[in-house]
Amino acid sequence: MRSFFEKQGCAVVLAPFDVRLNASFHYETAKHIVQPDLLVVCDKQKITEKSCDGPPDLTIEVLSPSTALKDRNEKYNLY
Numbered sequence: 001m002r003s004f005f006e007k008q009g010c011a012v013v014l015a016p017f018d019v020r021l022n023a024s025f026h027y028e029t030a031k032h033i034v035q036p037d038l039l040v041v042c043d044k045q046k047i048t049e050k051s052c053d054g055p056p057d058l059t060i061e062v063l064s065p066s067t068a069l070k071d072r073n074e075k076y077n078l079y
Contacts, residue, residue: 005040010042010057011042013039013041013047014037015038016035017051018052019054019055020053020054021033021054021078036059036060036061037062038060039052039058039060043057059079
């Protein structure tokens with residue numbers, strides 16, 4: 001998967017890496033910060049040292065019994 005997306009000019013990033021999902025992209029005041037297990041970002045201008053500013057092009061969450069409810073509800077609605 002990584003080689004496919006990188007050939008397209010996209011970045012493939014593994015957790016832990018923050019994604020800030022709100023209109024105010026000041027890191028300290030961001031309201032919705034999530035950490036997907038894997039994300040693909042094709043607009044590399046969204047990627048900073050600390051985070052991805054805005055929604056990724058592809059988000060993958062690995063469900064486990066302890067996180068499934070949050071991943072399927074809260075994070076799904078934010079994405």
